[in-house]
Amino acid sequence: MAAFIDKVKIKVISGAGGNGALAWRREKYVDKGGPAGGDGGAGGNVYFVATSDMSTLLDFTHKTVFKAQRGENGKNKNCHGKNGEDLYIKMPVGVIVRDLKTNKLIADLNEDKKIVLIAKGGRGGRGNARFATAQKRAPQFCEPGEPSIERELELELKLIADVGLVGMPNAGKSSFISVVSAAKPKIADYPFTTLIPNLGVVKKQNGDGFVIADIPGLIEGASSGLGLGHEFLKHVQRCKLLLHIIDISLENSFDNYQKINTELEKFDTSLAKREQIIVLNKSDLTDFEHAQEIKSDFVKKSKTKNEIFIISTATKQGIKELLDYLNKKLEETEDIKIELDIEEDLASVDNDDSDYEITKLNKNTYEVMGGKIKRLASVTDIKNIHQIKRFTNILDSMGVYEGLRECGINNGDTIIAGGIELTYDEDYY
16 A cells, blocks of 8 residues: 655746747848847746545655756747746645745645646746847847745645544454445454544445545544544544444443544644534444443433434444435535635736845955856856946845945946956946
């Protein structure tokens, strides 16, 4: 059996945009040529896609970094660089996504085939052909592509099942799911045989079916972290119905029923109001009259309006009647809508990397570092006066020179910006 993983951390990186090209027409019969640098391609986006074909986050323990394709650089002859391919990452239905930087929930993949944009690719930079005007017919510069977006995320899976099985350890939940579905959980006569939630599909005669989740055994104090159940109580939250399975061969069967309900309410008050069907299991271990007495006692004490069923997973007594009742109840019961506080995810589309840092290397030298500055420098030819002028103008518009003055720069001091060395001239800047 594959391991059940319901919480992982991953990193996603969208594709950076390709740089624009600096190029010229060099054709024999074209008078004066002109700028012909094409735009860079856009970087690929990263999307999460919910799919019912997955039931665990195990795949994300083997691979934790996902990167979309970057856009190609622009080319000469006004050729546009190829856009990077988008990356679609499949997730189990029920995954919620948290941004580890802000600790905010940014997505709830609660429906099959739901698609959410997680990181937008960078825009491609413009080639020099895009900057040509009537006054400036030969622009000597191009644009760098926008950067990628990098995000560290936490994925948490909350199973979405129609019916959730709850009850004390050894109440017979695993046996029940193995009888009514094709699921093959580990079954033994000691507590905590089930260490992970099991999913089973109960087939109907018309070909449809419903999903049952076998939640590992709860004990008193589970909502506070005791036993195993506290790790998996979250998987009960989205179940339409709860099937409370009770071992009636025990003398304290009703006490056990109350303890489990107390833990459900402590974990989530809405679970106390969830439709719950009581199933008295292991009737083969007692006589008919005693089983009926226990049922009467449960009817009186539990005050449930639902049917209470007596079954035996060993002999399959009462199983068919219970499944027929479940089918009917599920048709009458609306899907559970859990309203999560999902934040507007501006970080998924924010490619702005205009922040910079100024470091004084020595008495007369200042270094300016920043992603945007580095990208600008990468498409700047230091031998071309037009490109250097544009580079310095952009630094000025970013407030770099104002920041340098605040740091005490003097006329004639050296500025190293993205690897390009400049001399500060207070009359010029």
